[in-house]
Amino acid sequence: MNTLFDKIWDAHVIQNVEDGPTQLYIDRLYVHEVTSPQAFDTLRDKGLKVHRPKQIYAMPDHNTPSDQQERIDDPIGRKQVEALQRNCKEFGICHFAMGSRDNGIIHVVGPEKGLSLPGMTIVCGDSHTSTHGAVGAIAMGIGTSEVTQVLASQCILQSKPKTMRINIEGTLPKGTTAKDVALYIMAQMTTSGATGYAVEYAGSTIRSMSMEGRLTLSNLSIEMGSRAGLIAPDEITFAYLKDREYAPKGEAWDKAVEEWKKLKSDDDAVFDKEVTYRAEDIAPRITYGTNPGAGIPVDGCIPTLEEVSEAERPQLAAQLEYMQFKPGQRLEGTPVDYVFLGACTNGRIEDFRAFASVVKGHRKASNVVAWLVPGSWSVRQQIVDEGIDKILEEAGFELRLPSCSACLAMNPDKVPAGKLAISTSNRNFVGRQGPGARTVLASPLTVAASAITGVITDVRTLLVES
């Protein structure tokens, strides 16, 4: 009667500390430049070595520019990227340098290289580490102190979270993507609804969802408060991972798949919480506020102050003041200044295929600045191989270089103050895409539709036309 989470967790327990946390063994640590320099400094201070360097992979992604990757102009960001390279060399850690064909956003590269595998425990100093849970792993974001711990001991001390299963049943309507499913769940349960829980996504909608879609869904688990979002591995997972660079090969592969097939919640598994949503209820979504849970259907209206509880009113008013929106306003048709396709949420090949399918034969609206940023060099290569770059180019779009880009204002891709961006990234926080920037979160389809009309657009109106 164990859940998938229990099975993986239990297989990695070194000890349960009396009246304390669990000492959990970590199979894979990913390291990026932002949350690691102080961890390496601490190792040096204490005279410690890295315990299992071969289980650790590092790459810069937050500071890397998306227009060229010959240099980083910002001296502070450059220093951080150089520090990662130096630290990896000193401690014997595999490092995928900026501009190399192995590089990309850590949460895109890990699964696509077969470094994130079913049954693993995976951590990284980044809250979107939840992404890797889509392959059937426990994957959690951690802080820099915990990065230090894993570097030194390949373990962390964690209290076991509660378990929640979110079932999505049925067929997603036309125009609705995995991103919309995640935005819908967040709006239903709020951005803290899954705090303290590890979430397993299940149900017929998930079973027929592509691996890219599952990665998007697991990625956004943290935006509901959950550190980990798991999906039981199945034939879709195995087909995605087979022949990936670091995945097991030959006989080892067959043996691994046999084991991975056991990684599912038992039929009589009991979850601390279980919720079920209908796929048919989920329309393409947009956000209107400054947390990802503040969302509505793309053709819907922002709640009025009367529609929310008295306690919620000041917050709603403050969010709308920042966003320059009005209570009760319909956002469809609102002019946008920037569009962003990319990030660890929606920077995969399927996202670029989706975007291209909408803009094909149209032109980018002249009022819009568009940043189309693949999540990795491998994704970029696939875009070129499939001729998607030509479709984008003909529609007036330029394909940029792999980077976290406009997700978080740590590289040159910043949205200027007051400008409105419609973005496939994961957070619409105050100042997230640049001081004063206003962010509407949406799917690649919705962002594509808005990019060619220049206003927030319901992609379904374009799908009907074509």
Add this chain to the structure above:
Amino acid sequence: MKEPFSIIRSTCIPIAIDNCNTDLIIPARYLASTTRDAKFFGDAFMHDLRFDADGMPIADFVMNQPAYAETPHRGVHEIIVAGANWGSGSSREHAAWAIAGYGVRVVVSSSFADIHRNNLLNNFVLPVVVSPSFQQELFETIASNPDSLVEVDVPRQQITNLATGRSEHFDINGYKKYCLMNALDDIDFLLENQDKIKAWEEKR
């Protein structure tokens, strides 16, 4: 920074923002630094709510109001009373460094985001979870008299609003409590258990 915890009795800074994410606690542009300088991060704490684009203090933000502007020292502003779901979003430990660097030792809220909660503990800042009504009463007490004292008794795991006398028990596991009261890091514990780790790896 690592001072053993016992009983803290202090005035508070009320930051009554629900869902205050770590991007607000410290904006991303401070994350590119490789420093461990506590003051650097402390100065960036709540930066974009404290200062405008020209670096001038925003007068109506709570931390700039005369009653709360004094930086923390013993007995003064060592405690933050925060809104619900404090520290959501990004895992950046820089947010905990900012809070610790500013001089805060305890954050009180009705709920914390999971990753940030661990980050606070790893930086010897104690997150104290109280009931929403206790939290609300604290906000009211502080608003009516910013000199009101709150006591956080770690050995007894009890927080008291000294103005009203109302107390609540708070949870903390025995292991972490021992660490806080003896200024010990998790890493010390893990290094002491190296043999267990190697034995586990071999038997796997």
